[in-house]
Amino acid sequence: MLYTKNTLPDNTRLASIAVLQQSLVNAIDLAAQTKQAHWTVSGPNFIALHELFDQLHTDADGFSDLLAERISMLGGQPQGTIQSVEHQSQLEAYPTDIRDQAQHIEHLSTAFAKFSDVLRSAISEASGFGDEVTADIFTEVTRGADKALWFIEAHAHKN
Template identity: 50%
Template sequence: MATKRQPTLHPTKHPLSENTRGAMVELLQTHLATALDLTYQTKQAHWNVKGMNFIAVHKLFDELHETAEEYVDSIAERLTALGGQAKGTVQAASENSILEPYPLDLVDSEAHLRRLSDSYAVWSKALMAAISEASEAGDDLTEDLITEVGRGIDEALYFLESHFQVVKTD
């Protein structure tokens, strides 16, 4: 089994050890790619949604896209502050995202809502694991950033799922 190689880091006076910074850069790189992917999955839905509730869902997708873009910037800036090189191209995102590719033929608003909720749920679970990883590494600031992103992703998941969740009463 090949050993995972730490990324080359730019020189910095950052107080975290080089090993910790390297591990956090790798962690953040995965989440940068995922944030970029989610940003464009959400925009894909925004551009192509159709249905009776079009305007509300269209606006929701645009708001979720803007919020995800903020996460992209925050994650990339933390990654570079640790001495890493942010890999923020569409190609890098497609190679490193944890998300399944978004179907390009979706139109129906409920189909978009359900599919985006799948992506948001996958990232939410990965963010929870990343919080633990950053905590164990002793990187409180990365842990805090990922916690903030996780809160936002969980809220977005709630907004998406609320369109199709129905409580059954007896």
């Protein structure tokens, strides 16, 4: 870890960095999945979903930036390469052979739900370490991811 005048204890910073790193790779994976969906979706709601998935990519990129920069603030080294993501992501691999909008909605909603689920545990863990600022960042990211999940699932409701 790099030296910093941040007064959080070293063991707290180390613990937070590890939890941040997990959601960082998940966020990068999530961003790639939204682009895969943006490029390949087809169906009657093409334009709405094509545009929504691009917005979700922007959102997921923002999540990874918040998480990675918090790691740097704590004196850590974010691991954000494709190779790190491949080894550490907890998301299911996104299917590359689908086009149907219902299938994209199913797979992307699963990915966002898993991403949020991991974050909710991370909020409690960071609070437990005594790092309330990291917990707040996890809360902010979860708020965005839950909203994204709502937007995706709203396309699947039949009413």
